[in-house]
Amino acid sequence: MKESLDFIYKQQKELSTYGGIAALLGWDQMTYMPPMGIIKRSEQSSLMSRIIHEKIVSDTFWNHIQILSKPTNYAALSDKDKNVVRRLKKDVEKSRKIPSDFVERMSKTTTFAYSAWEKAKKQNDFSIFLPHLKKIVELEKEYCGYINLTGHLYNNLLDDYEEGMTVDILKKEFDFLKTSLIEILRNITSSNIYEKQKNLNKNLSKEKQREICNIVIEKMNLPFERSRLDVSSHPFTTTMGYDDVRLTTNFERENPLFSFFSTVHEGGHALYELGMPQDEYKDTVISDSPSLGLHESQSRFWENMIARNKNFWKYFYPFFQKTSPDQFKDLDVEKWYNYVNQVQPSLIRVEADELTYCLHVILRFEIELGLMEDKIDVSELPQVWNSKMDEMLGITPKNDKEGVLQDMHWSGGSFGYFPTYAIGTIYSSQLFNQLTKHKPSVYDEIENGHFENIISWLKENVYRHGRIMTADEIIKSCCGEGLNSKVFLDYLKAKYFEIYEI
């Protein structure tokens, strides 16, 4: 027992060290690496991935986990050890289901597929990506066979990102969400306000954008000694260690709202990572998020619930005004708030507004489901995409670059990933609903730029659990119920019907 416990803790610690190294290799690749560094970098990254995989599925590791999982042994463990062993057993058991030759085939296929996708997007030619995507879809099905959960085939993919989530639950929530969103959108687009709304075309230089972003992460209490903000093409957050969590944004667009909201979004991810349980669970499998959906709930919480809130702008709009007094002098905070929350059906998911965003996600979910059920053929994707865009958002992409080729996820084999964006968005509204119900003073705090109590509340209700519970269990323990898109819809209606005077 002692020997097995020592081994599994040592192994987890090494895995966490390798994980941090792999994160640094990835971060550097996206931020500072000279372009030609990629050749050696891909070798470095795959070496780390291979070693991490080998350590996870190693027989010695598995034997020790099994020894500790025997009922008589397990019963004698401390609560902490029980949590760790239970979690490890589930994780390692799952990883060991996947043959290593499959891991290699998938890795090779996605490496080529990613380049093909880049080229296809650049040249606006889906046919370049088509054969690769076909292979990936076949590999995804093969993968499901190895995992072999009960119920829908797609459950096996969902489970990787959102443990325990099923097609049954999601279809119910997403169908309701989709119908309701389309209806709200119709109300909005036929309103007088919508008719008259226009793009205000506010521009800020990169330097000014950087200034604003630095202010907002400081206000969000991101500790500079444990974190930093850099620049990459696509904003992301990554963790090299408990005291080293880094976020990125992008200042290429002249409109400052993209860099601002993406910084706040990534800041939410970073606060979660920085708040992971450490005391007893440091360097264990517990000190992590239980699902991508819950992780996304933390970014969406700050991006939507806080930073798109009217009270937030009462506090924060003056910082924008200060950067460029001329541009903002004729625009009061009320108008600015409405502008920031303008609804406008658009083609690109990452630029979508709060209201239409989930429709982009549901579209991808329906397509993934169709592919797994053999109801859609990969070759039909551009047409299917465009007709679904028309159905949900009433617009059609001019080309595949702005349509089916816009996201990189499928080229990496990340099927089952997209739904977590909507799950997280819904969760964030449930968390905010719960927070404001129990602490109505929160609105005042937001208006005064005080976020300490909000962070404490998130720590208490989300961060500190790490992976002791699943995301579903954490949400239930905090909100009294699991995923509920009705809460999100009520929030949207109250907010947008006011803005659009409906």
Added chain:
Amino acid sequence: MKESLDFIYKQQKELSTYGGIAALLGWDQMTYMPPMGIIKRSEQSSLMSRIIHEKIVSDTFWNHIQILSKPTNYAALSDKDKNVVRRLKKDVEKSRKIPSDFVERMSKTTTFAYSAWEKAKKQNDFSIFLPHLKKIVELEKEYCGYINLTGHLYNNLLDDYEEGMTVDILKKEFDFLKTSLIEILRNITSSNIYEKQKNLNKNLSKEKQREICNIVIEKMNLPFERSRLDVSSHPFTTTMGYDDVRLTTNFERENPLFSFFSTVHEGGHALYELGMPQDEYKDTVISDSPSLGLHESQSRFWENMIARNKNFWKYFYPFFQKTSPDQFKDLDVEKWYNYVNQVQPSLIRVEADELTYCLHVILRFEIELGLMEDKIDVSELPQVWNSKMDEMLGITPKNDKEGVLQDMHWSGGSFGYFPTYAIGTIYSSQLFNQLTKHKPSVYDEIENGHFENIISWLKENVYRHGRIMTADEIIKSCCGEGLNSKVFLDYLKAKYFEIYEI
């Protein structure tokens, strides 16, 4: 044979991949890592060091090397394989002489010693560092016992940085160099020009300094797609891979000359790294520098021979003038050249001028030798330091912070390292002497900012050899003789007697 060859090439490739990862961990630590990231970073770095060491001394690796080294087998190898096997055998044999418990003891001792040194320097209190340095000196002697070369004990330490270098050779060169430098310095300090010289106090903002540094590395033909310039407390160059070589500088000082010359210096290191032999020797032990001295010769070549040359300033001074026309308008290039080359005995090695620099190095060499020969006790170091400073430079540090505590090298156990700074400086003058003798057009090229031919010459005479030969062999093959401080002294006399009108 085939199996052994496959193994050793695979092993070298993995070592090179791990080496690149370790380099990134170090680079990031010095440039962008949030302060508290150090806790996890030290775990990450020591994990990589441990794995690299284990791979180098692994029995399987050694067995394959021995198989290939058997006379009959070795004779049947290609020239390339012969070079690789011969080099590997020497390296691995040496590494295997050191017991792993020693490596661990040294690593633990230096970790604590580094913190103690930092504290001692901050508090200006040598006694804090003293017990740690004592331990390190004992460990250095123990180390020499394992390596056990013939001749002076200190040869074992020198050999790690400058293969084949001995105390006999160095004492002869350094004694001559020391006496001559002191004499030249006496001539200078008693000249009229020296009497009247003053600090011009030129200041540039960080942004302007960065501008100048970016211009100079571009002029030096450093390819941006394989390289980049960042900021760290102490300038350095590091290699993540053949196509990813990064240098740093520091803009903290208001005088722009520190960042400028350190950028040129590191640029010289970087050009060398970027020029390592690749075609057949990629990812082998050959694709590296044979010694620190030769590496330093490349940085000194650019810093001293090129960038402190009068012709260089005819070309480059206008770039300085442009950054701050007011400051430079009354200063012609002749005066600027003299200012840039002002001699001034000073306390800090890294800020020393070209003439006095080697005296700082010789002082450290004499102390290291005294410690190894038990002629100096560690506790006497501050006094010994100060009296040697007085003897060589005619000045005495006010405190140990500006004296014996200024460099970090000893805290890291790097005994035998300092001499390479002077070796490299001498080598650089020998290389430049050779270059200008065969290609007198070089001076014109420098005046016109054309450095392509110079780089080609360095490639041909230094870079392309990698570690096929030792540094001594490379210098001999290019210059017709080994280390010769007379060449360096002749260069100094010609240059400084002109400046000081002696």
